[in-house]
Amino acid sequence: MPMQPAERSNASRPAAGGDSAGLNIFGSMSPIAPEKFGFDQARHLLWRAGFGGTSRQIQTLASWGPQRAVDYLLNYDQVSFEPVASDRFDKDIMRPATAEERRSAADARRKGDEDTLARLQMERQRRERLDRGQVAEMQKWWLKRMIETPRPLEERMTLFWHGHFATSYRTIENSYHMYLQNQLFRSNATGNFANLLFGIIRDPAMIAYLDNNDSRKGRANENLAREIMELFSLGIGNYTEQDIKEGARALTGYTFEDDAFSFQKNNHDEGSKKILGRTGSFDGDDFVRIILEQPACSRLIARKLYHTFVRELPPLERAEDNSLNPSVRSAIRDLAQTLLNAKYELKPLLRRLFLSEHFYSPAFLNEQIKSPVQLVVGAVRSLETPVRDLSILNDALDLMGQNLFYPPSVKGWDGGRSWINTSTLYVRQNIMAFLLTGKRPVGYDPSAETDRYDPMPLLADLVDTDADAARDPSRVADYLLKLTLGRAPAHTREPLLDFLRKHDNQLGPDHLRGLLLIITAMPEYQLC
Amino acid sequence: MNHDANFYSRRLFLRHGLVLSSAAASIPAFLSGSAEAMVQRMLAAGTTSIPGVPDDHILVVVQLGGGNDGLNTVVPFVMDDYYKARPGIGIQARDALRLSGADGVGLHPALRSLKDMYDNGMLAIAQGVGYPNPNRSHFKSMDIWQTADLAGTGDGWIGRYIDSECCGYGKGESGKPDSTPNASTNSMPGIAIGRTAPLAMTGRSAKPVSFETADLFRWSGEDIHDSLRDPYHAMNRRGESEGVASESNAAFLLRTALDAQVSSETIRAAVRQQPLVTYPGAAVARDLSMVARMIRAGLKTRVYYVNHGGFDTHAGQGGPQGRHAQLLTQWADSIKAFYEDLKKQGNDSRVLTMSFSEFGRRVRQNASQGTDHGTAAPMFLFGPMVKPGLIGDHPSLTDLDQGDLKYKIDFRSIYAGILESWFKADSKPVLEGTFRPTPILRQA
Numbered sequence: 001m002p003m004q005p006a007e008r009s010n011a012s013r014p015a016a017g018g019d020s021a022g023l024n025i026f027g028s029m030s031p032i033a034p035e036k037f038g039f040d041q042a043r044h045l046l047w048r049a050g051f052g053g054t055s056r057q058i059q060t061l062a063s064w065g066p067q068r069a070v071d072y073l074l075n076y077d078q079v080s081f082e083p084v085a086s087d088r089f090d091k092d093i094m095r096p097a098t099a100e101e102r103r104s105a106a107d108a109r110r111k112g113d114e115d116t117l118a119r120l121q122m123e124r125q126r127r128e129r130l131d132r133g134q135v136a137e138m139q140k141w142w143l144k145r146m147i148e149t150p151r152p153l154e155e156r157m158t159l160f161w162h163g164h165f166a167t168s169y170r171t172i173e174n175s176y177h178m179y180l181q182n183q184l185f186r187s188n189a190t191g192n193f194a195n196l197l198f199g200i201i202r203d204p205a206m207i208a209y210l211d212n213n214d215s216r217k218g219r220a221n222e223n224l225a226r227e228i229m230e231l232f233s234l235g236i237g238n239y240t241e242q243d244i245k246e247g248a249r250a251l252t253g254y255t256f257e258d259d260a261f262s263f264q265k266n267n268h269d270e271g272s273k274k275i276l277g278r279t280g281s282f283d284g285d286d287f288v289r290i291i292l293e294q295p296a297c298s299r300l301i302a303r304k305l306y307h308t309f310v311r312e313l314p315p316l317e318r319a320e321d322n323s324l325n326p327s328v329r330s331a332i333r334d335l336a337q338t339l340l341n342a343k344y345e346l347k348p349l350l351r352r353l354f355l356s357e358h359f360y361s362p363a364f365l366n367e368q369i370k371s372p373v374q375l376v377v378g379a380v381r382s383l384e385t386p387v388r389d390l391s392i393l394n395d396a397l398d399l400m401g402q403n404l405f406y407p408p409s410v411k412g413w414d415g416g417r418s419w420i421n422t423s424t425l426y427v428r429q430n431i432m433a434f435l436l437t438g439k440r441p442v443g444y445d446p447s448a449e450t451d452r453y454d455p456m457p458l459l460a461d462l463v464d465t466d467a468d469a470a471r472d473p474s475r476v477a478d479y480l481l482k483l484t485l486g487r488a489p490a491h492t493r494e495p496l497l498d499f500l501r502k503h504d505n506q507l508g509p510d511h512l513r514g515l516l517l518i519i520t521a522m523p524e525y526q527l528c
Numbered sequence: 529m530n531h532d533a534n535f536y537s538r539r540l541f542l543r544h545g546l547v548l549s550s551a552a553a554s555i556p557a558f559l560s561g562s563a564e565a566m567v568q569r570m571l572a573a574g575t576t577s578i579p580g581v582p583d584d585h586i587l588v589v590v591q592l593g594g595g596n597d598g599l600n601t602v603v604p605f606v607m608d609d610y611y612k613a614r615p616g617i618g619i620q621a622r623d624a625l626r627l628s629g630a631d632g633v634g635l636h637p638a639l640r641s642l643k644d645m646y647d648n649g650m651l652a653i654a655q656g657v658g659y660p661n662p663n664r665s666h667f668k669s670m671d672i673w674q675t676a677d678l679a680g681t682g683d684g685w686i687g688r689y690i691d692s693e694c695c696g697y698g699k700g701e702s703g704k705p706d707s708t709p710n711a712s713t714n715s716m717p718g719i720a721i722g723r724t725a726p727l728a729m730t731g732r733s734a735k736p737v738s739f740e741t742a743d744l745f746r747w748s749g750e751d752i753h754d755s756l757r758d759p760y761h762a763m764n765r766r767g768e769s770e771g772v773a774s775e776s777n778a779a780f781l782l783r784t785a786l787d788a789q790v791s792s793e794t795i796r797a798a799v800r801q802q803p804l805v806t807y808p809g810a811a812v813a814r815d816l817s818m819v820a821r822m823i824r825a826g827l828k829t830r831v832y833y834v835n836h837g838g839f840d841t842h843a844g845q846g847g848p849q850g851r852h853a854q855l856l857t858q859w860a861d862s863i864k865a866f867y868e869d870l871k872k873q874g875n876d877s878r879v880l881t882m883s884f885s886e887f888g889r890r891v892r893q894n895a896s897q898g899t900d901h902g903t904a905a906p907m908f909l910f911g912p913m914v915k916p917g918l919i920g921d922h923p924s925l926t927d928l929d930q931g932d933l934k935y936k937i938d939f940r941s942i943y944a945g946i947l948e949s950w951f952k953a954d955s956k957p958v959l960e961g962t963f964r965p966t967p968i969l970r971q972a
Contacts, residue, residue, distance in 0.1 A: 114895050118894045118895040118896060118900075122842075122896075170671075173665075367776060367777055398724065399724060409682070421735040422787050422792075423725065423735070423745070425781075426744075426747060426788060429747050430747065433748050437749075437752055439752055440748065441743075442744070489771070491769060491770065494762075498759060498762075499759045514755070514756060517752065518749075518760060518763065521760055521763065521764065522763045523781035523782050523784070524778060524781065527778060527781070
């Protein structure tokens with residue numbers, strides 16, 4: 001679809017600079033006025049562009065104003081970070097067999113040497129077990145990193161790309177390749193989308209996941225070409241089946257050896273292809289270049305980032321752009337144009353978004369369902385609870401439907417309401433009880449004794465401003481509700497006050513933990 | 529005594545002389561009469577059924593995880609090649625339990641309970657069930673069985689069935705634009721006993737309830753201190769809230785929280801009942817007895833899922849006795865007890881039970897007195913409504929595919945039979961293809 005000139009000319013000024021009344025119902029894309037950027041807005045920014053924050057962190061960002069706050073989150077390469085957790089993983093667990101190993105296996109098969117074959121099979125199964133263990137370590141490593149990082153947006157975007165270019169360990173069974181892919185996402189997290197797309201056609205995990213290692217001249221496998229067009233870049237309706245077939249031919253010979261990309265010229269189809277109206281003897285890189293020329297590409301990426309950071313949208317195939325609210329539609333259009341103007345650099349888009357009036361629309365505040373990762377990492381970071389046991393947190397992520405390195409399909413996680421059902425809601429409430437107290441569904445974690453959560457520092461800000469307030473049950477309840485839920489309507493306050501009344505309105509650590517147990521089990525706590 | 533006192537410091541409360549009120553003592557003022565009345569009404573009504581499904585038909589899936597050795601389960605004792613391939617672990621002809629009307633095959637001696645069910649006309653055995661280009665990875669093959677898709681991708685087949693019944697769409701099609709299930713309140717069409725919900729039951733909008741024990745399907749925070757229970761209930765039993773727009777995520781969460789409360793109470797009340805028969809000691813027996821109690825309590829749940837794992841017998845699997853025999857006994861005795869329980873309830877004819885495994889094992893035993901991952905294997909259907917006997921012939925032991933059995937029946941034909949005749953559903957959109965439904969029920 002050709003770009004409409006009108007759209008292009010709109011780009012220099014806010015696209016939502018509205019003619020029609022509904023256009024700005026959620027606010028325009030122009031920057032939010034500094035005086036409108038207070039506690040609520042800073043809290044919103046920290047939750048959406050990161051994993052939430054402590055009262056002090058929120059206050060700090062609020063005092064900085066929007067420009068400095070957003071730049072701080074965005075220019076995270078200026079924040080030094082020495083990750084505590086080691087990421088030195090063994091790259092050889094699933095290494096390919098050596099020539100000699102292959103020869104002896106072939107020998108044994110030829111001779112019908114069952115003993116040797118059984119030994120080889122045991123060895124393979126041993127390695128597979130080891131590798132599953134390693135991917136479990138990687139899950140904990142990443143979770144720890146998200147909990148500890150002073151650069152939350154870096155991890156949020158790494159997770160975003162993991163869901164976008166979804167690849168599952170379950171299929172590829174090579175933990176080191178998953179790690180390499182994770183590094184690809186992290187090093188380009190807020191870089192250039194084009195680099196990611198060029199990177200993904202060279203990525204061993206993706207190549208294995210979508211079978212491109214089996215794709216060769218004469219019998220091209222369409223899987224990678226299809227998902228690139230449908231899910232990673234253009235979206236359904238913006239290409240034909242023929243484009244997929246031709247794209248698959250262009251990608252033939254793109255494979256990997258051990259841990260590195262390898263282009264196998266012999267397997268590459270050098271013939272002429274016609275892709276999206278262009279003709280030539282294209283290779284995989286040409287295929288990506290042609291895709292990047294399509295306006296649909298920037299629209300898809302803008303839409304998905306909007307969906308992730310602002311407000312849940314129905315999947316593209318179920319809701320054309322023109323079925324969206326006009327204000328939402330024009331915001332997405334504006335972001336797509338920003339991405340295009342910046343030649344797919346992501347920071348200008350993110351900066352424009354996080355600074356916009358639109359992003360801070362009251363309708364969007366506390367109306368997004370936290371992903372399991374946001375819930376767990378956000379709780380540890382914003383309430384400063386102990387971590388207790390990464391394996392248990394990781395298990396809980398799985399039970400809540402977000403098993404890192406195991407997205408359910410190439411579509412990634414649906415997110416939004418799909419996170420929530422009666423089972424996952426209990427897991428969500430119970431993992432909070434675990435973080436706050438060490439309570440397990442049955443019994444207690446050993447850390448319940450050794451690593452008690454001290455909630456008193458949460459009140460530090462309140463004490464600083466008004467020492468009396470920290471002794472007033474209703475002010476403490478309001479303060480905690482504002483911090484955890486972003487608001488403190490009466491119906492959420494009353495059960496807290498009732499609880500305190502039963503304990504003679506004392507406000508010791510046990511009582512505060514009690515309040516937090518109740519709050520984090522409120523349905524509203526699932527929102528940010 | 530558990531850790532409660534140590535932890536949340538009940539002592540502290542006692543030291544301060546608090547008299548702790550019992551949770552049930554009073555309904556706090558802020559839990560309005562109408563909300564509580566709604567909970568009670570929902571509890572009385574049980575849980576929602578799936579529109580369009582014969583109201584009384586229930587499917588129970590008992591998955592044999594790890595790859596059950598089909599050849600040592602249904603033993604082809606007349607085939608010499610069987611004994612040649614399995615000198616150490618083969619079941620001798622004299623040990624195999626003969627089945628009337630089944631020439632040349634018999635059951636592993638550990639399956640006496642299955643033979644009883646067979647003799648009582650409550651067991652059908654489909655032989656040589658599999659699929660083209662078999663995959664020998666546990667994960668992949670299990671995904672293939674659970675999705676009924678040969679690539680092992682997409683939603684689960686039961687999930688798609690529930691989706692298509694309750695929400696009117698099959699795999700990959702679009703539903704409501706906001707992906708909100710119609711049955712947004714209090715629907716529990718599928719319950720899986722286990723840590724996580726199996727892929728088979730997970731659809732686009734169908735998300736099964738899953739728990740290892742009913743006691744885990746609740747808020748654990750209430751164990752920490754009694755005084756937490758009232759405020760917790762107050763917040764989670766609202767169902768709706770003033771000033772919250774009904775289409776908002778907040779409202780959706782309030783509805784789901786109320787669902788969870790009602791489901792949890794319903795299920796926990798159900799499993800508090802005493803089973804009507806004595807079950808064996810195995811975990812699968814415990815799970816099936818839980819299912820029996822939920823059925824007895826009148827839950828409108830249509831599909832239950834139970835896993836019986838440990839069948840990955842690469843080494844020392846044993847013959848007439850041993851590890852494999854033990855797993856088989858646990859399975860068979862549990863299912864027999866399950867049906868005795870159902871019969872006492874008067875529910876036995878409402879329940880169809882299906883057992884499958886992700887693959888069978890190789891024909892030839894390995895050097896460790898075990899068997900490696902194979903292909904086709906028998907599948908089992910239980911219940912007084914099944915058409916008893918064998919379905920299909922035993923696969924050949926001479927016409928092999930690289931040492932593995934060739935399948936005779938595509939498992940999706942069995943699924944089609946279950947969908948079409950048991951659930952009266954159109955199997956095509958669910959299975960995304962036409963599979964001739966295997967006749968599995970007695971003629972009406």
